[in-house]
Structure formats: C-alpha cells, structure tokens
Amino acid sequence: MEQILINPDRCLSCHSCELACAVEHALSKELLAAVLGKESTKPRIFVETDGETNLPLQCRHCQEPMCVNACMTGALAKDSTTGKVLFHQDKCVGCWMCVMTCPFGAIEQDMSQKVISKCDRCPDREQPACADACPTGAIRYTKVADFAHDQRKHYLTNW
Amino acid sequence: MAYLILGNSAAGIAAAERIRQIDKNNSITILSDEPHAAYSRCLTSYYLGGQVTEQDMYLRANNFYQAMGISFQPNQKAAAVNPDKKQVVTNQDNIYSYDKLLIATGASANRPSLPGIESDGVFSLRTMDDAKAIEVACQSGRQAVVLGGGLVSLKVAAALNQRGMNVTVLVGSNRVMSQNLGDTAAALVEEQLAHIGITVKKGTRPVSIESDADGTVTGVKLRNGDVYQADLVIVGKGVRPNSSFLKETGLVNGGGEPLKVNRRQETALQNIYAAGDVALTYNILDENYSYSAIWPNALEQGGVAGTNMAGLTREYPGSIPMNSASFGGVPVIAAGITQPRAEGYTLIEEKDAKGNYRMLVLADGRLVGFTLFGDTSRAGLYTGIIKSRKQFPSDQALWQKPRNYLSLAGISTYQ
C-alpha cells in the first residue's frame, strides 16, 4: 500500500504542491488555463505555516476515517485494497458531516456547488501531483510495508 | 456460527460489513421491518425537497447483499427474542436462530398524545415511505404546519418550503434547535428561516389537531385558542428507541427506552449486542452513557459490535453530541457542550462583519464544545481537539488560535 508521507522539516512553504494539485484537478490539466482562472479549480492540499513550521496538509486517507463514518449518503468510502478514502461527488449533498468530523480539517467545502472536495491521490497518475512537484522531498509517495502497521498508523491518524 | 442482525440501516450494515471482513464463511442474516434495501434516512428530507431521487438514497450497490453473502430478509419485524433458545420470532411467525445477535433496530418518531393526532394528513418523517406519503399529501394542499423546532423538524420545514408549501413551524421553547444551539446561534438560524419564507412561532402549546368530518386535518389549535390552518401537519417531537419487542428479555422495562451497553456494545445478555439509535452512547465528555441518536455513532458502534461479534476485541472510543445543518444555504455546526449549565465553563463568542458566528465553550484550557454559523470551514479541527482532550495554556489562548491544524492540533500530534 502506498502512502503520501509528509516531512514538515523539509517544507519551505513554496506552495508548488498547491499549484500542481490545482492544475491536476483542472479539467484541462493545463497550467495556463488554471492560472488564468479560465477554469475554476482549487487545490486539495494546503501548506499551513505558523512562522516556524510549515506543513503541507491534505486528506490523510485515515485507517479509520471519521469522515466515512459521518457520511450519511455513502459518498465517502474506504477502499480496502488501495487504502484510499474515495469520494463520489454525485452522491454528495453538502451536509458537511465530514467537515464536522475530519480531525485534520482536510475537507473543503465548495459552497456554490454544495459538495466537498478533498485529495483523491490523483487516480490518473503514477504518483500524486503534489509529490511530483515538491522540490525538497517534503512530500513523498512511498510504499509503506504492510507489516509496519504501527508506523503507518503513526503517520496517518495519530488521534 | 450464525450472525443475526435486527435492523438494516447505519448500525446494522456497518456491523455486517465488519463481520464479513473478519469472518468470510459463517452466515449473516439481516432482518428489517421495512421493504427497502439499506437507504439513508438522513436523506429523506433531501428527497422531499427534490434534491435527491429514491435511487440516490440507497447506500450500497444493488447486488450488495448477494456480493457480501448476506441473507437480507425485508418485511420481517422482530416481535420477540428468546435468549435461552437463541431465537428471534417475527410478526410473520418466522423463527430465526442466532449464535450472535445484534439489535440495531434504531428509533421511531415520537407521537405525542394530542387529540386528533390520528387524522389524515398528520405525518412524521422517519422512513422512505413517510417521505413518499408526505410527497403525495403535498399535492393536495399548500399549508403545512410543523410541530417542533428540532433539527429534523427544521429540515422537513425547509424541504416543504422548497416544494412551494407555506410552512409554519410551531416551537414550544423560546428558540429553534434548543437542544443544539444557544440563543445567538438559534437567532441566526431563525433569521435564515425567515429569509427563505418559513414562519416560526415560538413558545407555542398545541392542544389539539383539528380535522373535518372526513377525519382530514384542517389545522392545529394552540392553548391560547389560536388555530393554524393546515392541509398537512408534520410532527417532529424527537425519537423513541425501537426496543419494546425486548420486554420479555428484561433488557428493557416498558420498551421505548434505549438499551444499556458496555464499551464493546454488549448488552447485559450474553451474545446479544446493540448499536445505534436503539442504544445509549458512551460520551467522552461526561465519561458516561447518554442518548445521542446520530448517524456517525450508529455507524461506528455497528462496526465495533461487528468486530466483537466476529471474535476480535474492540472498544467503542466514545463520541460527543454533534450536528450539522444548513438553512437557506448557510451552514451551522454545533458539537460538544454548547449550553453549559454547571460552573467552571467559559463561553466566548464573536460575530464578524460578514455575519459569521463562532462560539467556543472551554474549561481549564480545553475545548468542550463549539458552534459555528456561516463559516464552518475546518470544523473538524475543533471536534478533534474536543475528543483528544488536548490542553492549552489557557481558555483565551485556545480562543485566539487560528483554525488550522498546526495551531490547534500541533505538529507533535501529527508525527
């Protein structure tokens, strides 16, 4: 199972991940269209900073996702083979139950369409766009050995 | 080994899925007193409002039961449980045997004993069939009265409003959503309701439901003599656990009370578990059990029950009361203790220039409750630190923190 691992010590808050994410989730997947705002596209990763630490944050695809328990439509589901928390937008009614329960605050509200948006781990790519774009290795996409259950838990939920 | 699950909704389905994950071979049977495959009753108001179709309400794919190797028995209402014989008898006189039994029969809408409550045109919204019946009734009238100002009542009111009905909500207390919201937040919700054209009358005491000679509802009469004309009345006065069929087991007295469980979701009887709206919920803040009938609890408790039924050990971590709703497109989220009644709590609130409202309830540098109206972004960060009991240097320090992960949860909890 692959995971996105974050190392805040390496993050310089350059926001390359946000841009790459926004472009990847634009219909055209083109930088220029996305940047010129011809298409509405938003990143699903955000770099938080408190002046000292920088933290790229997106859906952690938790082992035991609170959002999936809270989702009253079945729009959010945990894929047991890939470990991804999948989102089916056509089932979302914008009840914000998942927003209320995600302990990372990683689920965004699209108030105009009344649906959520969150990291989908870039299903069309080998490796998520954020990890590809990160120049410092703060965001890495690596295989986490199945036996390293504790380690995986450590990175993913920690609540 | 035979697993038997009473109830085909959030708790029952979560349990069945968990059992199947752990135990690939033994039989799982689910009974439901409804005719439908598992659907989300939370979506019934969205269905009424025309936002989702019947098809959208189903929680799983059409071949779900077959694919999971589950025997699904619709229209089988459990009438009695015999723990000695390990059997459940249904109203249709069928007998189902079990080795492990889960009671996940949820709850039903309360029907207050008002004269005239049996009139045609008086409904509650709890099931898909309720929603369909209300939909039909909407075709022959324009005037709707909703009794009760709780979350479900308001959701129904908003749905009927969306269908073009004239809706009046009669609330007993001095504000809407009095269980979830304090005065300021409730007033903001009331503004939204007024804005979309819903009339809310507070401090009202309905004494009877009026009907014509055919027994069809015509209005609701209040104690002060006022009559609100109605073609359709929705009763939204809370819910009552579906537990009366357990009377002979001794698990309940009269029925209608929630079942007592332990952290493994076990009842007092061996091999009998309970989860969801039919049971009490372990509350992290009180460190005690209380009734908290919400979807996430049902799902999580069902999962815990399923794990234990299948022979692994798992404890329910506990939860806090919480809810989320939107009126007129403006969201409101409230969780934890939002109306502190004892000493020792600090309540801080602010309304910004854009009309967003934020209220935190704090105790000794810990967050114990919050309400957000308008800007509800990242609300789960607050829910997360309520549950983790994270302590800050002071209540003020916590109040000042920006709503982001680094400030609230902190990097140390991340890695």
Ligand SMILES: Cc1cc2nc3c(=O)[nH]c(=O)nc-3n(C[C@H](O)[C@H](O)[C@H](O)COP(=O)(O)OP(=O)(O)OC[C@H]3O[C@@H](n4cnc5c(N)ncnc54)[C@H](O)[C@@H]3O)c2cc1C
């Ligand atoms: C209109 C509406 C809106 C809601 N909105 C929200 C919301 O926004 N957020 C939230 O958290 N919660 C919401 N809820 C509450 C939520 O729906 C419940 O908490 C949840 O459905 C509980 O799940 P459950 O599995 O415990 O029971 P239920 O969903 O009540 O299901 C009980 C199951 O048991 C079956 N059953 C009952 N009696 C018997 C019997 N004797 N024999 C056999 N089967 C039986 C029923 O057919 C059903 O399949 C809402 C509820 C309603 C009605």
